[in-house]
Amino acid sequence: MNLAGIDLLAKAPLAEGDVFLGGRWLPAADGRTYPVHDPATGDLIRCVSSAGEEDARAAIDSAHSAAAGWRATPSRRRSEILHDTFALMREHTGTLARLIVLENGKAYRDAAAEVGYAAEFFRWFAEEAVRVGSSFGDAPAGGYRHVVRKHPVGVTAFVTPWNFPAAMATRKIAPALAAGCPVLLKPAPETPLTALAIAALLTEAGLPDGLLNVLPTDRAPEVVPAWLGDERVRKFSFTGSTATGKLLLEQAAANVVNVTMELGGNAPFVVCADADVDAAVRGAMDAKMRGGGEVCIAANRFYAHADVAAEFTEKFGAAMAAVRVGPGLEDGVTLGPMINRAAVDKIRSLVDDAVARGARIAAQGGTPDGPGHFHPATVLVDVPEDARILHEEVFGPVAPLTTFTDEDEMIARANATVHGLASYVYSRDVGRALRLAERLEAGMVGVNRGLLSDPAAPFGGVKQSGLGREGGREGIEAFLETQYIALDWTD
Known part of the structure; x- marks a missing residue:
């Protein structure tokens, strides 16, 4: 060969x-x-x-x-x-x-x-x-x-x-x-x-x-x-x-x-009240959009503190809406197709379920005309806790956002899954970030970093991950x- x-x-x-x-x-x-x-x-x-x-x-x-x-x-x-x-x-x-x-x-x-x-x-x-x-x-x-x-x-x-x-x-x-x-x-x-x-x-x-x-x-x-x-x-x-x-x-x-x-994974992405929001947005794009979101450690659920939720949503939504979708070899494309039609159908069903339960589409990019298994980069807000998208692995370019004010309550929600592969935390206070990282039930945690994988580091999860x-x-x-x-x- x-x-x-x-x-x-x-x-x-x-x-x-x-x-x-x-x-x-x-x-x-x-x-x-x-x-x-x-x-x-x-x-x-x-x-x-x-x-x-x-x-x-x-x-x-x-x-x-x-x-x-x-x-x-x-x-x-x-x-x-x-x-x-x-x-x-x-x-x-x-x-x-x-x-x-x-x-x-x-x-x-x-x-x-x-x-x-x-x-x-x-x-x-x-x-x-x-x-x-x-x-x-x-x-x-x-x-x-x-x-x-x-x-x-x-x-x-x-x-x-x-x-x-x-x-x-x-x-x-x-x-x-x-x-x-x-x-x-x-x-x-x-x-x-x-x-x-x-x-x-x-x-x-x-x-x-x-x-x-x-x-x-x-x-x-x-x-x-x-x-x-x-x-x-x-x-x-x-x-x-x-x-x-x-x-x-x-x-x-x-x-x-x-x-x-x-x-499988169902990674939470936590944005604390004292986070550098611009850095959190960059990290969210890395953690959510690498490989089109078809990644086991992709950020699956976003928890933004109420004090920064509006700013994070606006900036993250703008970044997601600006994503260029198309065939992977075209110049400037950063989001290619999903692997097949079944993958697109599953992503759509999760978005439709969330919207039917009261979520709103805050930002969404476009898709090219013609053939191919494309799905736009999408941000959902006001996602209720019973929406399927918070409990199932999305495996696509969709980010559901929720807010929190109580740290203990947020940790309980983040850990309320059978999966425990990856988690992400953004905070300027390293002590707070490490405290949260240790409480999150995950085999890997990114602190102020949206990219985790490194051949020199142990990769794997806990629970059913x-x-x-x-x-x-x-x-x-x-x-x-x-x-x-x-x-x-x-x-």
Whole structure:
């Protein structure tokens, strides 16, 4: 597969197929394909091989066969391959960003930022690969020693979403390979091409055959259960909805598979009475509109103190109304289409429900004429507490605003959700901001900052927003098993 031009990757048929298995590009075993469409136009991008159960089992065979050699590979060599992949992603940023725009729809600015973020996981875990340590010490009671070793967990299987087709893949692939684990990846059916491009770059960087197997498919119920039902698969990581995560947890339980789950969110964005309102507006635009709002950590509910609510609403509404909507590759566009028609319909239903219950549209941008799955940037005010939009993940460019005067009451409302992924707080008083951050039930909190994600920091949530952490030093630990050896010898 050639990354020299986007046409070769996205539009021209590949004679060898799109299933990347054992270092080879193959068709699905039964020859099935499925269509991938451009959400900005609805046009067919290309038909992609659709892997099935036979391909899933062959991928496990491939990964299991490669596991021992990769486990024995010095960590320095693993690190070098990951660092070379980082460099290749940086080199091909433009091509990868255009590819993301083509299949995902997000604005080019956001797509290029995603490529940079995704590449950083290879650099971070290239550095972490050589820092996996062991320990040796005396038993406190005397007479023998403790040796504690870290070993790769084994074959890993990943299911990634469509909203960050590069970053959600590299956030899982990089630490797994760094730890010494082979990988099975099922990308989202809407956005398989970016994952295939990353596979091509890892191959170019020197990754041995069989260590990364990418199975695009529109029949996940055949592929994923085959992985979770095989005892050779010892680690499973999923990013997606809470409902799907619960079903996968049930399947993983049968073989006691080690799992990491990054699930849904319902993030509150709090603007205190002493906040820098202009900074809060900038942060709100980052937290709400990055990726068109189709982000699990996107600000979902806005709580503005009554003293600043009018000013914040006016300035935030002006910023949202000024958002330019259109196909992601057009100059000046900052909001592309939603992923599909169903996504637009859900967003509209949440807005209609809120308005029917008494909310008002305070600001709204426009949408382009013609085809495509577009929804305007929208600000709602006077949103009642029983509106669905305050209790369901919007996953789109709509911001419902409410006000508060009592801090305790606001915290209770913010925490009244099964989700706990991200939260945001704006205040000039660092002490107040930290106090609120500690009371918010969330795995991550942005204080005077609307952008949270960092490969060097642990990403994950509490409650029904997931299990485990990705990124940071914690990220590689998810792919390691701890072995204790009690060591004695005769003097």
